[in-house]
Amino acid sequence: MPFFSIVMAVYNVEKYVEKAVLSVLTQTFDDFELIIVNDGTPDDAMLIVEKLAREDDRIKIFNQRNKGLSAARNRGLKAARGEYVCFIDSDDEVDENLLKTTKMVIRQTYPDVLMYGMYFEKVGISEQVVKTDEITMSERDFRDREFKTFTLDDTSIDLIGYCTNKMYKRKLLNAQTILFDESIMFLEDIAFNEKVFKAADTLKVISDSFYHYKMRNRKSLITTFQDRxxxxxxxxxxxxxxxxxxxxxxxxxxxxxxxxxxxxxxxxxxxxxxxxxxxxxxxxxxxxxxxxxxxxxxxxxxxxxxxxxxxxxxxxxxxxxxxxxxxxxxxxxxxxxxxxxx
Structure with a gap:
């Protein structure tokens, strides 16, 4: 059984998916499985993924018709075998020491949730990073549901919402049957984390940043106006x-x-x-x-x-x-x- 299960949904990302996958495969800690869920992508992204999978058996591929990000992540969660689960979007990247560092931290207390910082990178037309902002928090260790001293500011409120800057204990998710709400097509991360944080007894926060969130000029539900x-x-x-x-x-x-x-x-x-x-x-x-x-x-x-x-x-x-x-x-x-x- 691998220590980490990394879930990555793939849809319409042929320009970016190779870098995303390679940022996982080149980790300095190798006891993981990379679960890639093809959410019915209409482009050639899966041809790239399948080529990489032939070269690395840590990649597990699952196919489904297009149902949305939440359904794809749920498919990955149900297939996961690792002690801890994390989510990486297929148009983003992670630092090579993500798994090595978080494994060392996890082994100290085995928290229900481990949270770390993120880089927000504005990407130009030729994929060069033109601006980087890092958001992170001071290291904290919360036990026995003693979260009332959690520092709430703009930074922590942002970090609480994302799924991509956390390691989740799979045992907790399974015990509480915590899945993504497939009826939600927008801001699904915070709805998932609401369930997690209501169930979690322990939370570890570290000040390191590992996740590179790429901000591109792409149309999506967050960059186009919707009536709701x-x-x-x-x-x-x-x-x-x-x-x-x-x-x-x-x-x-x-x-x-x-x-x-x-x-x-x-x-x-x-x-x-x-x-x-x-x-x-x-x-x-x-x-x-x-x-x-x-x-x-x-x-x-x-x-x-x-x-x-x-x-x-x-x-x-x-x-x-x-x-x-x-x-x-x-x-x-x-x-x-x-x-x-x-």
């Missing part, structure tokens, strides 16, 4: 809120964080409305903004929003006054920036 986009964002906010409440974090802190995430959801949605091309008229965009500002949760949460910067204070005032056209004009001019999200 704001509701999807609020689902992700709810998942984080559930995690924090399970960890018994002070309610006042939770209210402030959730308010910030709610406002960020408004900002992200405005960014997609105006920054990316879509078929909506200006009036239709304003109607959508109206629905966000009049959402039942918006009025309550904006009162708890800790507006620190000038932009935050302006945004809080606009939301409180439900200034639909003001927010639309600001968004169209500045295309409010959104943070890294997947």
């Amino acid at each position: 986009h704001f509701e999807w964002q609020l689902d992700a906010v709810r998942s984080r809120k559930e995690i924090f409440e399970k960890w018994e974090i002070d309610q006042e802190r939770i209210d402030g964080i959730v308010a910030g995430l709610h406002v960020l959801a408004i900002r992200r949605t405005c960014s997609l409305l105006f920054k990316h091309s879509n078929d909506l008229t200006f009036k239709e965009k304003c109607d959508y903004i109206y629905s966000m500002l009049h959402h039942p949760l918006t009025n309550y949460r904006i009162s708890h929003y800790p507006a620190l910067s000038i932009l935050d204070r302006v945004l809080k005032w606009v939301v409180e006054k439900r200034g639909v056209y003001t927010l639309a004009v600001i968004s169209s001019i500045y295309a409010l920036p959104s943070k890294y999200f997947k």
Whole structure:
């Protein structure tokens, strides 16, 4: 039985999949299996994978019709045999010491979840990295569900959401029947982690970063506007809120964080409305903004929003006054920036 099972779903990534797979095969620790799930990819990505599999028997291939990322990951989870499971997207890469380092850390306490940092790399047309941001946390060791001292800031809130910067104890996932919700097509990671963190007794955080998240100019659900986009964002906010409440974090802190995430959801949605091309008229965009500002949760949460910067204070005032056209004009001019999200 391998120590690690690495699950990688493949769909429409023929330009990137070889580098992703090789970043796993060249690890300095070799007791692993790489489970690749072909999610009915229409391109030649699997020809590349199959060639690599003929040269390395640690690769296990499973084929299915296109069902989406969650279903592909679930197929991989059900096939996994390792003590710990991790997920790598087939258009990203990992450092060569990911498995060696995490194995040494895991052997100390065998936590239910091990979490590490990530690199966010903006990639140019010719695949060169033009900008890199690293997000990481200080090393912590949480045992016996004593998570109430978990430091909640922009960095930790981001890292909690991703699946690709964690090692999961497979025994925990199996015991609690934790799988990805296949009805979710957007921000599925945080919904999965909500289940994990509700079940986990122990969590280890290390300050090292191993995962390279590639930010490319590609169309996807996160870079194109969808009618349910704001509701999807609020689902992700709810998942984080559930995690924090399970960890018994002070309610006042939770209210402030959730308010910030709610406002960020408004900002992200405005960014997609105006920054990316879509078929909506200006009036239709304003109607959508109206629905966000009049959402039942918006009025309550904006009162708890800790507006620190000038932009935050302006945004809080606009939301409180439900200034639909003001927010639309600001968004169209500045295309409010959104943070890294997947």
